[in-house]
Amino acid sequence: MSTAQVTIKDLARQLNISVSTVSRALRNAPDINPGTKNAVLKLAAELSYEPNVMAQGLVKKKTKIIGVVVPAIHSNYFSDALSGMTEVANAYDYHLMFCQSNEDAGQEIRSIKKLLACHVDGLLISVSKDTKNTAEFEKVKQLGVPVVMFDRTLPDFTCSKVIVDEYEGAFKAVEHLIRKGCKRIAHLAGPVNASVSANRMKGYIDALAKYGLPVNDKLILRCNAFEEDALPAIKKIIASRPMPDGIFFINDLSAISAIQYMQKKGINVPGDIKVAGFNDDPVSAVIQPSLTTVMQPSYEVGKLAIGILIDAILKPESPEQTISLRTKLVIRDSTK
Amino acid sequence: MSTAQVTIKDLARQLNISVSTVSRALRNAPDINPGTKNAVLKLAAELSYEPNVMAQGLVKKKTKIIGVVVPAIHSNYFSDALSGMTEVANAYDYHLMFCQSNEDAGQEIRSIKKLLACHVDGLLISVSKDTKNTAEFEKVKQLGVPVVMFDRTLPDFTCSKVIVDEYEGAFKAVEHLIRKGCKRIAHLAGPVNASVSANRMKGYIDALAKYGLPVNDKLILRCNAFEEDALPAIKKIIASRPMPDGIFFINDLSAISAIQYMQKKGINVPGDIKVAGFNDDPVSAVIQPSLTTVMQPSYEVGKLAIGILIDAILKPESPEQTISLRTKLVIRDSTK
DNA sequence: CCAATTACCGGAAACGTTACCGGTAACGTT
DNA sequence: AACGTTACCGGTAACGTTTCCGGTAATTGG
Numbered sequence: 001m002s003t004a005q006v007t008i009k010d011l012a013r014q015l016n017i018s019v020s021t022v023s024r025a026l027r028n029a030p031d032i033n034p035g036t037k038n039a040v041l042k043l044a045a046e047l048s049y050e051p052n053v054m055a056q057g058l059v060k061k062k063t064k065i066i067g068v069v070v071p072a073i074h075s076n077y078f079s080d081a082l083s084g085m086t087e088v089a090n091a092y093d094y095h096l097m098f099c100q101s102n103e104d105a106g107q108e109i110r111s112i113k114k115l116l117a118c119h120v121d122g123l124l125i126s127v128s129k130d131t132k133n134t135a136e137f138e139k140v141k142q143l144g145v146p147v148v149m150f151d152r153t154l155p156d157f158t159c160s161k162v163i164v165d166e167y168e169g170a171f172k173a174v175e176h177l178i179r180k181g182c183k184r185i186a187h188l189a190g191p192v193n194a195s196v197s198a199n200r201m202k203g204y205i206d207a208l209a210k211y212g213l214p215v216n217d218k219l220i221l222r223c224n225a226f227e228e229d230a231l232p233a234i235k236k237i238i239a240s241r242p243m244p245d246g247i248f249f250i251n252d253l254s255a256i257s258a259i260q261y262m263q264k265k266g267i268n269v270p271g272d273i274k275v276a277g278f279n280d281d282p283v284s285a286v287i288q289p290s291l292t293t294v295m296q297p298s299y300e301v302g303k304l305a306i307g308i309l310i311d312a313i314l315k316p317e318s319p320e321q322t323i324s325l326r327t328k329l330v331i332r333d334s335t336k
Numbered sequence: 337m338s339t340a341q342v343t344i345k346d347l348a349r350q351l352n353i354s355v356s357t358v359s360r361a362l363r364n365a366p367d368i369n370p371g372t373k374n375a376v377l378k379l380a381a382e383l384s385y386e387p388n389v390m391a392q393g394l395v396k397k398k399t400k401i402i403g404v405v406v407p408a409i410h411s412n413y414f415s416d417a418l419s420g421m422t423e424v425a426n427a428y429d430y431h432l433m434f435c436q437s438n439e440d441a442g443q444e445i446r447s448i449k450k451l452l453a454c455h456v457d458g459l460l461i462s463v464s465k466d467t468k469n470t471a472e473f474e475k476v477k478q479l480g481v482p483v484v485m486f487d488r489t490l491p492d493f494t495c496s497k498v499i500v501d502e503y504e505g506a507f508k509a510v511e512h513l514i515r516k517g518c519k520r521i522a523h524l525a526g527p528v529n530a531s532v533s534a535n536r537m538k539g540y541i542d543a544l545a546k547y548g549l550p551v552n553d554k555l556i557l558r559c560n561a562f563e564e565d566a567l568p569a570i571k572k573i574i575a576s577r578p579m580p581d582g583i584f585f586i587n588d589l590s591a592i593s594a595i596q597y598m599q600k601k602g603i604n605v606p607g608d609i610k611v612a613g614f615n616d617d618p619v620s621a622v623i624q625p626s627l628t629t630v631m632q633p634s635y636e637v638g639k640l641a642i643g644i645l646i647d648a649i650l651k652p653e654s655p656e657q658t659i660s661l662r663t664k665l666v667i668r669d670s671t672k
Numbered sequence: 673c674c675a676a677t678t679a680c681c682g683g684a685a686a687c688g689t690t691a692c693c694g695g696t697a698a699c700g701t702t
Numbered sequence: 703a704a705c706g707t708t709a710c711c712g713g714t715a716a717c718g719t720t721t722c723c724g725g726t727a728a729t730t731g732g
Contacts (some may be wrong), residue, residue, distance in 0.1 A: 007688055286593040395719055
């Protein structure tokens with residue numbers, strides 16, 4: 001509090017002009033003498049005047065703040081998306097306010113309320129894995145605050161959405177396994193209530209179907225949480241007879257942990273069993289054998305999502321759209 | 337804009353009382369009849385009134401927003417710290433505004449200015465790896481905005497700081513290698529201008545010294561960027577004769593990539609060479625052999641940093657402090 | 673029963689900015 | 703010479719709160 005913030009009034013007083021003239025000079029308004037405008041701009045720079053965004057927000061009813069809610073920032077996917085968002089936000093002079101739902105629908109609602117209280121101009125949301133109720137989102141919409149959902153969306157709620165085509169990613173991965181000669185392909189699926197699990201599972205099933213391979217329920221196992229405790233499921237898969245010759249994993253970490261386990265058991269990857277993951281974690285390029293996996297364009301997802309949102313903020317009547325980005329199959333040694 | 341935001345005036349009008357009374361009722365102010373207070377609270381709940389933070393901020397000169405600047409959100413360390421911050425921020429009803437410097441000092445300054453323009457109540461910063469100039473931070477201080485640095489700090493700038501004792505972490509890791517019988521321990525160091533590199537290197541050197549082992553410059557190699565291209569350095573280390581019997585890595589990813597490379601070359605880990613990393617990435621528990629590594633309490637760092645900052649915001653005369661958190665050595669198979 | 677205190681409430685100013693309206697000069701136009 | 707136009711500027715209200723000051727009615731004390 002030592003140095004008080006310099007205001008538009010200070011500038012007006014020092015230049016012996018009115019506040020409205022100063023205000024006009026500061027934005028690029030008409031009805032202002034270029035001379036006085038320059039004088040104001042000069043003094044403003046000298047005193048390093050910064051407009052008070054709260055005062056501006058109060059009268060303009062815009063904060064230039066965008067609220068972001070993700071299930072967990074601790075995730076390559078979401079942190080990449082967030083990076084993309086910051087880039088675009090900087091370019092358009094928007095600010096990002098950030099909340100985390102911890103995969104909890106209640107916390108998610110509290111976060112949204114919190115952001116709404118801050119009068120964010122728009123909302124960027126990736127819903128938690130057991131969010132079902134759309135009531136809160138409808139309220140946001142009624143308030144006139146535009147919403148864009150990314151990655152994890154809510155089918156029952158209509159708004160602009162940016163997603164990645166996980167179905168196609170899974171399909172491509174399994175198709176790749178098939179083309180490499182696998183005939184008996186297992187799948188380690190994710191938590192049952194996450195939409196990602198269902199999408200990837202469907203890709204797995206449809207790929208099998210396309211190539212006339214049977215879908216065997218015994219070859220489909222689940223882990224209850226992401227990145228955790230996939231080992232029991234893996235052991236079960238390995239133990240099944242006849243042994244599978246390929247496995248498609250819900251994510252890279254479980255794939256890696258499986259590869260390590262199989263190597264210990266004397267099973268050769270990719271010789272005996274070929275393995276594909278999902279996510280393209282940094283470590284996947286580094287392990288031995290390097291892991292074939294599905295890369296998601298999460299950075300792009302973030303950029304696109306915030307781009308659409310800013311459009312919607314600037315012109316509220318712009319139509320809602322759903323954009324689906326394609327994954328990229330990264331082929332490495334684990335399917336050689 | 338369909339439904340206009342309900343304001344304190346609306347409440348006043350509907351209850352036939354004045355705005356000041358409503359205002360008194362909403363905070364827990366004295367000089368108010370419990371009956372009218374309840375009536376206001378009830379109506380506020382019904383209409384789901386939310387105070388306009390901008391108007392509040394304008395008169396109270398507080399925004400309840402805390403600005404955060406990190407080098408890269410895409411990093412287990414910083415995303416964990418951010419998680420910790422969100423938890424405390426929620427508890428104290430603060431909001432987090434987020435910027436990324438991308439390890440660029442210029443971008444860092446722009447981020448700070450941006451945050452300052454938003455009139456954040458305080459700043460949480462982890463500086464980029466080539467930030468040297470303290471001028472910008474001094475300006476922040478003069479503006480009366482409290483600053484807390486975490487993890488990556490600036491020695492020449494005095495403010496509250498929360499760091500982890502990487503020196504001791506490195507020391508413990510190398511000491512552990514020595515106790516496991518290693519006599520010729522190599523070190524893969526990080527980028528030369530990052531303080532983390534220097535701290536961990538010093539721990540490495542001092543541990544060697546404590547046990548009377550010579551420090552051999554040929555056994556100290558550098559990688560220029562984190563998590564990238566450690567392989568050439570690793571090859572050089574392995575090729576040195578006599579071969580080292582232990583390696584301490586700047587981070588887990590390079591350690592893992594080294595282990596994989598060594599296994600391909602027929603070198604047994606931990607039989608021939610024992611390996612320790614730094615960070616405790618999730619994958620480190622999962623690979624074969626599992627990786628001994630130094631765990632940093634990044635979540636705690638985030639919680640502590642924001643806690644200190646909020647203290648400083650609430651009572652501006654609270655003394656500056658530096659807290660150093662201890663790491664935890666996670667012993668796994670790579671040093672067995 | 674009167675004065676003093678208390679409990680409660682309303683009015684108005686202020687925070688920093690923008691938006692609107694109006695006014696004064698100077699400058700053409702016919 | 704009278705009028706309309708243009709260029710520029712100031713005053714004021716408003717945005718939604720809080721804070722301070724003052725005022726009225728009820729309550730208390732002697």
